[in-house]
Amino acid sequence: MNDFDIKMIKKLILKGQWLLSEHALDKLLERNLRIVDVLTSILNGEILEDYPDDPRGHSCLILGKKDNKYIHTVCGFQNKSLVIITSYIPELPKWIDERTRGGKYHE
Template sequence: MILQFIEDYPEDPRGNSCLVLGYLGPGRPLHAVCGMDPSGTLVIITVYFPEPPKWINERNRGKGD
């Protein structure tokens, strides 16, 4: 699986985190917000399907977001 970095959230109250894009299959994008705990372990904060109206497509936010 190829993962793509979409956004960085350096000011996240939970600590520095980022939005990663992956695919479950053709045409099935999936977003995961990830961070690192103090020991350097990857922490999955949330996972969701990017859907309108919040997302125009898997890489671009909709209006007002």
């Protein structure tokens, strides 16, 4: 699986073919995010950025929403499963809003 397709990502979530990296688990706990909120945000989300040259392997950034909270989730693939690499709330200074990178982090 090399190409990211939001429909395929959503299908893997619904089929239970997803994994949570140890890093993602640590960050969810640190950021007070619940996995159900992350999964819900992916299911109503869209691919915001694609990272084909990520040294850790091809990944993408998904923008989704749970209730009135935007959540960013970075995902990749391992074997035939979706891997949730990390999740966070897009905030200043890294993000101006949920779609716009800000400050020195702007690429």
